[in-house]
Amino acid sequence: MFSQSVFRTLLSLSLSLVASPLLADTVWLKNGDRLTGTIKFFDGNKLLLQTDYGGAIPLAWSKVKTLESDRELLVKEDDTTGERAKSLRAGEEGQVVLVNGEAPRTVELASISQIMKPKPVVEDLTWRGNIDAAFDFKRSESDTDDYDLDLKTQARHGRWRHNATAGYNRELSDHVVTTDNWDAEYALDRFLDEHWFWQGRLEYKRDKVEDLERQRTVGTGPGYQFWDDELGAFSVAGLVNRTDYEYANGDESNFYAISGKWDYNRYLLGKAVEFFTTGEVGKPLDNVAEYTFDAEVGLRYKVTDWASLNMKAEKDLVSGGDSESELDETRYSLGFGVGW
Structure with a gap:
């Protein structure tokens, strides 16, 4: 009984450690660098990535190869058209895949004007x-x-x-x-x-x-x-x-x-x-x-x-x-x- 309890505890800990990096957003740059953190927003020029190792890092959008995120994000291609993607999946260079429960849609990074976390009407404090x-x-x-x-x-x-x-x-x-x-x-x-x-x-x-x-x-x-x-x-x-x-x-x-x-x-x-x-x-x-x-x-x-x-x-x-x-x-x- 004791051994099963220990085994389950170690298994849960191992799974959490393995899964933790998957929760982070990932940005691939054209020079081959790969950065992980939390995508805060993008507004036509800079992508702001919040990291544990370097704080908030602004990245030039023209240097981004592709990116991915498991969080829901609002992706706008112009001032009026926006899609609440349930997640982002890495695509080919200069592209990203919007996953929204239906057929995934590939969009060009150059066509995106804004990326940000959707804000609900009612929030906690x-x-x-x-x-x-x-x-x-x-x-x-x-x-x-x-x-x-x-x-x-x-x-x-x-x-x-x-x-x-x-x-x-x-x-x-x-x-x-x-x-x-x-x-x-x-x-x-x-x-x-x-x-x-x-x-x-x-x-x-x-x-x-x-x-x-x-x-x-x-x-x-x-x-x-x-x-x-x-x-x-x-x-x-x-x-x-x-x-x-x-x-x-x-x-x-x-x-x-x-x-x-x-x-x-x-x-x-x-x-x-x-x-x-x-x-x-x-x-x-x-x-x-x-x-x-x-x-x-x-x-x-x-x-x-x-x-x-x-x-x-x-x-x-x-x-x-x-x-x-x-x-x-x-x-x-x-x-x-x-x-x-």
């Missing part, structure tokens, strides 16, 4: 985010210190998505504070289907230097998720908001407004570079101001799987109101960050 920091110190006839810190994180579970952002900026000129503000926002999305969602959000801004000391906004409205996959994401939302202003002289004002928000990011060059932009344009309903505009745009360059360099520009504008509510700030920053 996923969490991602990044922290960007920038510091600038200048020592001359006029000493300046500039500190900038930004946090953005997102968690998704089933049809619920939690979005949180926070930022802090402080500048000193000859030890005199010229800028000192911070802001935070939380938004909760409830997905109605694969694309449409309903959002509720809370936002707070605090400025210790400008006349407009505090801004509080509560809003709700529909949104639409155009895509959210390995290559990036793009969503928009239209909100009805209630905003309260508090000024340094003690005055207060509040108004209702409609606004449009966007959140876009796109990975380039085998996910080595990320372009991103977020923002909101609003129109008060009682003509306190002609419009409000708050946006950022920038680039991140990944140094490692978790560390990056970043460059961005931010604009905060309140236009058309009285002199107390006017605001026009533009900031540029260059720094480093971490992501997960």
Whole structure:
């Protein structure tokens, strides 16, 4: 009895060890190299292969001979035509075989525009985010210190998505504070289907230097998720908001407004570079101001799987109101960050 138990244990272990390499995706290159790992995505130029021995490796598509995978992958030959292949089988040079339960179909690698893992409508908990920091110190006839810190994180579970952002900026000129503000926002999305969602959000801004000391906004409205996959994401939302202003002289004002928000990011060059932009344009309903505009745009360059360099520009504008509510700030920053 003991010997049979030991034999079964050893047999199971042996089979698992033998089968493990089969679970890995394989890429053959035209120079004869053979690489194993997990195919993350392909987007017309670079195939990103995640490996245990070298991290994420971008491979030039023109150098790929063929490839195979036992996982389900979405293979697109143009912007509208795509096939969810249950597996990929190696073919002749410059070809791959799509296996989908019917007759396998051979396609030319040159005809493929994208390969990525299909994303289900409802997922288990996923969490991602990044922290960007920038510091600038200048020592001359006029000493300046500039500190900038930004946090953005997102968690998704089933049809619920939690979005949180926070930022802090402080500048000193000859030890005199010229800028000192911070802001935070939380938004909760409830997905109605694969694309449409309903959002509720809370936002707070605090400025210790400008006349407009505090801004509080509560809003709700529909949104639409155009895509959210390995290559990036793009969503928009239209909100009805209630905003309260508090000024340094003690005055207060509040108004209702409609606004449009966007959140876009796109990975380039085998996910080595990320372009991103977020923002909101609003129109008060009682003509306190002609419009409000708050946006950022920038680039991140990944140094490692978790560390990056970043460059961005931010604009905060309140236009058309009285002199107390006017605001026009533009900031540029260059720094480093971490992501997960």
